[in-house]
Amino acid sequence: MGIAFHKMHGLGNDFVVIDARVQPVSLSEAHIRAIADRNTGVGFDQLIIIEASTEADARMRIFNADGGEVEACGNATRCVARLLGSDVRIETLGGILHGRAAAGGVSIDMGQPRFDWQTIPLAYAMDTRDMPVGWDGLERPSAVNVGNPHVVFFVADTHAVPLDMLGPRIETDALFPERINVNVATITGPSAIDLRVWERGVGLTRACGTGACATAVAAIRLGLATGPVTVSLPGGALEIAWQPGESIIMTGAATHVFSGEIDTGWLG
Template identity: 60%
Template sequence: MHGLGNDFVVLDARAAPLPGAMTPGIARALADRRTGIGCDQLILLEPSAAQDFRVRFFNADGSEAGACGNGSRAVALLHGARAVVETGGGPIALEPLEAGARVDMGAPRFDWDAIPLAYALDTAAMPVGWEALEGPMAVNVGNPHAVFFVDDADAVELDRLGPLIEHDPLFPERVNVNVASLAGPDHLKLRVWERGAGLTRACGTGACATAVAAIRRGLVESPVRVTLPGGDLDIAWAPGGTILMSGPAAESFRGTFDWDAFA
């Protein structure tokens, strides 16, 4: 499946368990575009005692993430009905729409230890920088994000600076790196370096974090249209509330594979 070109291998283990335990190595092998199936993230659906079902997200490098916005829309489309699901970042509400899905991503968190950062900083305007990228805002929307506002998002060497920031000791759990430019009073242009996945065509949690950061800084008004290389997402948020993300999702194909070949 994919959301704006951000693509996923989805394994549905709600009715029957997988042949073996999911591990970082298996997730990494399945995500490999040359020797596996190929994806930005692997999504695993499992039973849940607390919610309708559980959703786990694995990055292409095998690391597990607490949230994935585009992946959550894909799950809503696959499930085909409203649901509240358990994720590593907390429960979220899914609702399929005619052209995609809407997801209530929960409330953003801004405390430095909720991002988390290695030490206390003002997350609204962090006094740090990496070359021309300076003064980011940090937001946790189920996973950690650093948001930089620049004059031209396309001009940033994100393929070079992204991994430097992702792995900086300031971010003990690494971080997603967002560079955004203002395109109108309710419109942002965004590129994202995803933690554990690199440059992708779209990042749903990145769009949420960036829209929230821009609203907090008074740059835009909600709802916000966020344009990524893969297309547009609509983000609505008011201070003190939860984030509503709407956008497309699609199924690409279904298939089978030999579990033992990747275990």
């Protein structure tokens, strides 16, 4: 018997979603990497496994293409909310998130951002609003944890940054004991940001919901933008609403592409 799955994406950030409430699954890191292969497998940025939850309507587990499990993914949360219904609570390692149908797709209450250096986490104490560090011209970022850790650099032209080279260096720097998602952003208007993201365990991605949240929060915190902020990524735009002391609300599309079945014999 094969493993039933849904192929979905949020602005091109794509997922294989397996509902393990219907059919329990057990996948090793090698299995996940095999399914992630875009030439010989299904292909995805993240594998999502939906499980039963005693604290919410369902539990969502998130695995990057390298097989590692991570805490949160905003685009995936919108996709799971679309699958489960218009008003759902979803348990993640990053906390319980609330999804609702909205004009333009799905809105997710991502909870409150965290700024303390211990909760990013960083290897040692520093001001996460204006960090006195840099890598080859990328300097003085902000750090935000929005269920997973992000560092945000504001630059004159995000497309001029060689993120494919700098991203992996910053991701694995000793300053970030749990690695880091790397965002480079350009302010294009009072409430508009262009963004590119190097995603931890994935690489360059067409869209990153938590990256959009972290970047909008950092911009508002620094006085560079006022919310709600439209964050434009290569795959499309997300609207991020946040005020200090409140939850982040992310709104954007969630697309179901097709359903299929993975041959378990092929996985070995």
